[in-house]
Amino acid sequence: MTTSQRYAALLRGINxxxxxxxxxxELRTLLTGLGHGDARTHLQxxxxxxxxxxxxxDALAAGIAxxxxxxxxxxxxxxxxxxAYLQGVVDACPFPAADLEPxxxxxxxxxxxxxxxDLAGLDPAAFHPEGFQPGDRAVYLHTPDGLGRSRLxxxxxxxxPKAAGPATSRNWNTxxxxxxxxxxx
Numbered sequence: 001m002t003t004s005q006r007y008a009a010l011l012r013g014i015n016x017x018x019x020x021x022x023x024x025x026e027l028r029t030l031l032t033g034l035g036h037g038d039a040r041t042h043l044q045x046x047x048x049x050x051x052x053x054x055x056x057x058d059a060l061a062a063g064i065a066x067x068x069x070x071x072x073x074x075x076x077x078x079x080x081x082x083x084a085y086l087q088g089v090v091d092a093c094p095f096p097a098a099d100l101e102p103x104x105x106x107x108x109x110x111x112x113x114x115x116x117x118d119l120a121g122l123d124p125a126a127f128h129p130e131g132f133q134p135g136d137r138a139v140y141l142h143t144p145d146g147l148g149r150s151r152l153x154x155x156x157x158x159x160x161p162k163a164a165g166p167a168t169s170r171n172w173n174t175x176x177x178x179x180x181x182x183x184x185x
Contacts, residue, residue, distance in 0.1 A: 011046030077166025111165020
């Protein structure tokens with residue numbers, strides 16, 4: 001019997017401002033059509049959880065991205081992560097998540113890890129009290145006044161090297177929820 005693992009697919013830039021519309025019911029159908037089980041979505045911003053016997057998250061991401069392009073005619077950056085990774089991101093948070101509002105803390109998920117040297121062009125003092133910290137294929141972003149009022153978010157996103165692959169951010173509530181949803185039953 002083949003065992004399946006639970007994964008989260010993080011889609012970049014869909015359903016934002018009426019662009020790149022991917023209805024969540026259609027995303028669940030697409031995942032099921034690819035042979036994935038127990039496909040569920042979270043919110044409207046491109047978060048899906050599913051099971052698969054496939055053990056290579058990058059292969060899963062490529063398959064989902066190809067299917068989205070074939071179905072909708074546009075490119076979508078897709079990252080696929082398992083529970084251990086997602087829980088590790090929660091556990092390694094360098095900011096006091098329990099003391100912050102979820103809108104103040106975000107994780108930018110990446111295909112590859114960035115190093116402090118990659119982000120050396122950003123002077124953290126210039127953005128205080130906002131801050132960032134690289135992690136495992138992620139960058140943590142603390143924005144005390146929220147992401148919409150952040151002076152750091154755009155320069156940080158621009159500083160992430162293209163070699164880091166697709167980048168997509170989630171607020172802390174979603175970060176924690178995806179770890180919970182991939183934990184299984």
